[in-house]
Amino acid sequence: MTKPAIAANGLRKSYGDKTVLDGVDLIVPEGTIFSLLGPNGAGKTTTVQILSTLISAGGGQAQVAGHDIAADPQAVRAAIGVTGQFSAVDGLITGEENMLLMADLHHLSKQEGRRVAAELLERFDLVEAAKKPASTYSGGMKRRLDIAMTLVGKPRIIFLDEPTTGLDPRSRHNMWGIIRELVSDGVTVFLTTQYLEEADELADRIAVLNDGRIAAEGTAAELKRLVPGGHVRLRFTDPIAYQAASLALEQANQDDDAFTLQIPSDGSQRELRSILDWLDSAGIEADELTVHTPDLDDVFFALTGGAGVPTQSKEAVR
Numbered sequence: 001m002t003k004p005a006i007a008a009n010g011l012r013k014s015y016g017d018k019t020v021l022d023g024v025d026l027i028v029p030e031g032t033i034f035s036l037l038g039p040n041g042a043g044k045t046t047t048v049q050i051l052s053t054l055i056s057a058g059g060g061q062a063q064v065a066g067h068d069i070a071a072d073p074q075a076v077r078a079a080i081g082v083t084g085q086f087s088a089v090d091g092l093i094t095g096e097e098n099m100l101l102m103a104d105l106h107h108l109s110k111q112e113g114r115r116v117a118a119e120l121l122e123r124f125d126l127v128e129a130a131k132k133p134a135s136t137y138s139g140g141m142k143r144r145l146d147i148a149m150t151l152v153g154k155p156r157i158i159f160l161d162e163p164t165t166g167l168d169p170r171s172r173h174n175m176w177g178i179i180r181e182l183v184s185d186g187v188t189v190f191l192t193t194q195y196l197e198e199a200d201e202l203a204d205r206i207a208v209l210n211d212g213r214i215a216a217e218g219t220a221a222e223l224k225r226l227v228p229g230g231h232v233r234l235r236f237t238d239p240i241a242y243q244a245a246s247l248a249l250e251q252a253n254q255d256d257d258a259f260t261l262q263i264p265s266d267g268s269q270r271e272l273r274s275i276l277d278w279l280d281s282a283g284i285e286a287d288e289l290t291v292h293t294p295d296l297d298d299v300f301f302a303l304t305g306g307a308g309v310p311t312q313s314k315e316a317v318r
């Protein structure tokens, strides 16, 4: 296996007597998208700031791009790009000038700086706006400029702290396309988000941060299996077949109007097989069988103990 792009072990951080991170472990393989989820104040931005060497950890270690964040922060900085939660765009100057400023910071020659800036402005659909003050840009344009500025230094690892917060659905989808494109070029993306749907859509692996610790980590599918709410749904067209099945399947939740039965299940292959075997032996044949797994919202609320736990939908399948 190749070296991970990011590996953190027992990261801690406190402000005064408030513990923000209480031992965070993470591994992000190269060329993948990793998403850190958590409610407001969970410590997502703090984690990004520590891993990108903007602030120091109170404890634990981490390697980013193979370099220790405490021992060799310069080497870490040379390998990464960071798009912060709050825009780094200077509104008083134009988009192009913001880009050229970044090129200067990365010590590119005038000529090379102009070339890279022009290429990125083109790629992020900002050519028309390039000569206008950035303060006149819409939120989505500012966000695109922010990411374009991050890419000037050709980072191998990119930290994106809530890149789509406040964007409309179309801009959000455009941003997803940009992020996927980065990864197809071999870049590693560390993404924080408030949108579960975004993590579900983009991330290879997802970690949920709660109370200063990683409450759960895995693929979206793995996380969904952690919470109840999944079920197998059998639909019948023949009322007589439905009647027979509902008598045989006493533990199922019945919907007599829609001729459907719901059997609680975690959606795993093993449970599915035992349900199918059982239906076979009882001689029940449904017209349609669908597996419903809980969505990431269920996972998020269950793990972070937030208000609004969708208990109703869970009870409905019992």
Ligand SMILES: Nc1ncnc2c1ncn2[C@@H]1O[C@H](COP(=O)(O)OP(=O)(O)OP(=O)(O)O)[C@@H](O)[C@H]1O
Pocket (backbone or CB within 6 Å): 015, 020, 038, 039, 040, 041, 042, 043, 044, 045, 046, 047, 085
């Ligand atoms: N410089 C600081 N001084 C004191 N407390 C801080 C500082 N920075 C962050 N905190 C506290 O640390 C906790 C975590 O903040 P952080 O910004 O990492 O959360 P977050 O998960 O990014 O939240 P959000 O979703 O709102 O962006 C919060 O309670 C915050 O008030």
Ligand SMILES: [Mg+2]
Pocket (backbone or CB within 6 Å): 044, 045, 046, 085, 161
């Ligand atoms: Mg934040």
